[in-house]
Amino acid sequence: MTTSPHPQPGEPGAPPRPQSLSDLFISFTLLALQGFGGVLAVVQRELVERKRWLTQEEFIEDWAVAQIMPGPNVVNLSLMIGGRYFGLPGAMTALAGLLALPLVLVLSLAVLHDRFADSPQVAGALRGMAAVSAGLIGVAGLRLAAALKRSPLPMSWCVAIAAVGFVLVALLKCPLPYVLLGLGGLGCVLTWRRLAS
Amino acid sequence: MSPAHETLHLALAWSDWLNLFGHFLLLSTMSIGGAISTSSEMHRFLVEQHHWLTQDQFNAAIALAQAAPGPNVLFVALMGWHVGLNAGSVGAALFGVLVCMVGIMTPSTVITYTAARWGHRNRDLRAVRAFKQGMAPVVIALLLSTAWILGSSAGGGQWRLWLLSIAAGAVIWRTRLHLLWVLAAGALLGALGIV
Numbered sequence: 001m002t003t004s005p006h007p008q009p010g011e012p013g014a015p016p017r018p019q020s021l022s023d024l025f026i027s028f029t030l031l032a033l034q035g036f037g038g039v040l041a042v043v044q045r046e047l048v049e050r051k052r053w054l055t056q057e058e059f060i061e062d063w064a065v066a067q068i069m070p071g072p073n074v075v076n077l078s079l080m081i082g083g084r085y086f087g088l089p090g091a092m093t094a095l096a097g098l099l100a101l102p103l104v105l106v107l108s109l110a111v112l113h114d115r116f117a118d119s120p121q122v123a124g125a126l127r128g129m130a131a132v133s134a135g136l137i138g139v140a141g142l143r144l145a146a147a148l149k150r151s152p153l154p155m156s157w158c159v160a161i162a163a164v165g166f167v168l169v170a171l172l173k174c175p176l177p178y179v180l181l182g183l184g185g186l187g188c189v190l191t192w193r194r195l196a197s
Numbered sequence: 198m199s200p201a202h203e204t205l206h207l208a209l210a211w212s213d214w215l216n217l218f219g220h221f222l223l224l225s226t227m228s229i230g231g232a233i234s235t236s237s238e239m240h241r242f243l244v245e246q247h248h249w250l251t252q253d254q255f256n257a258a259i260a261l262a263q264a265a266p267g268p269n270v271l272f273v274a275l276m277g278w279h280v281g282l283n284a285g286s287v288g289a290a291l292f293g294v295l296v297c298m299v300g301i302m303t304p305s306t307v308i309t310y311t312a313a314r315w316g317h318r319n320r321d322l323r324a325v326r327a328f329k330q331g332m333a334p335v336v337i338a339l340l341l342s343t344a345w346i347l348g349s350s351a352g353g354g355q356w357r358l359w360l361l362s363i364a365a366g367a368v369i370w371r372t373r374l375h376l377l378w379v380l381a382a383g384a385l386l387g388a389l390g391i392v
Contacts, residue, residue: 060332060336075270084317098268107274121388127387129384131359136366139370141344170345187334
């Protein structure tokens with residue numbers, strides 16, 4: 001068993017962290033309320049860039065795990081972050097924060113939906129918010145790409161893998177499990193070999 | 198103008214609810230990439246096989262959950278809601294939400310929590326480090342793909358919407374302005390018919 005060369009959260013230097021379960025709950029509720037068309041990019045902006053509970057690298061690594069596990073990736077991420085700071089109660093609190101208020105909202109929307117679905121203003125507003133969300137998610141991806149500089153893999157390999165992944169998922173609409181297993185597996189094997197040397 | 202909406206009047210027995218619950222438990226264990234990746238199987242089960250949900254309700258559930266704030270998995274809650282409504286009451290609808298959400302969340306939560314704890318305890322193992330760092334480029338590709346897909350599905354990819362996406366991205370990149378303001382601006386532009 002070797003010790004990690006990187007400082008881990010919880011060691012001296014005291015990186016920012018959630019202060020209490022209610023801090024965790026409120027933080028995840030606010031995250032969820034800002035996430036239209038997906039919460040993940042909001043997590044990157046709020047928890048990494050603003051609150052600094054996670055570094056870019058930790059976020060990417062946690063997300064890799066969240067993505068490969070069954071369940072919605074942002075739900076998995078909330079379980080992992082909550083669990084890291086407060087154990088099982090933390091995981092459940094983060095999950096509850098993520099789901100409780102949005103659930104009430106989405107059910108209210110469902111009740112209103114039949115009445116207003118045909119309104120062009122509502123449809124337009126939803127279109128506008130989706131476009132903003134697309135911009136937000138794209139920025140999150142570009143910002144995280146900077147963290148690849150610290151990958152054991154050469155930058156050119158990382159860019160090549162990411163580019164192939166984008167073509168497969170966005171343009172060719174490949175099923176996600178194949179991309180994760182195939183391309184992700186390739187990345188893992190290459191990294192494993194680089195870590196040996 | 199308004200299409201003739203199909204309506205369903207169901208009488209669900211306890212065995213049906215149990216069947217529904219069991220099916221969502223099963224789907225949860227297979228939901229790698231999120232619950233949305235099992236939505237075609239949900240469609241087969243709820244709409245085609247059991248006729249518990251109409252096609253309109255199925256589509257609306259996914260679209261509404263995308264449009265509303267919060268994790269997209271809430272489309273599952275909306276499906277449960279509509280199955281319950283079809284069975285006759287708001288009480289049944291709330292019960293449907295409970296059945297579907299607990300079903301879709303429980304197995305994946307247990308698996309992920311357990312695996313993540315193991316991974317964190319063993320984070321210095323070469324295999325664990327290789328997995329996490331090796332997946333990073335694919336993770337970034339997925340984020341960019343999501344942006345692309347969301348951007349092109351919003352209104353068929355008209356240039357003004359793309360421009361809005363890029364402008365919003367620039368604001369978010371350069372400033373620490375709260376996201377809700379940017380979202381509100383997008384909603385306003387859309388509601389006024391400018392984009």
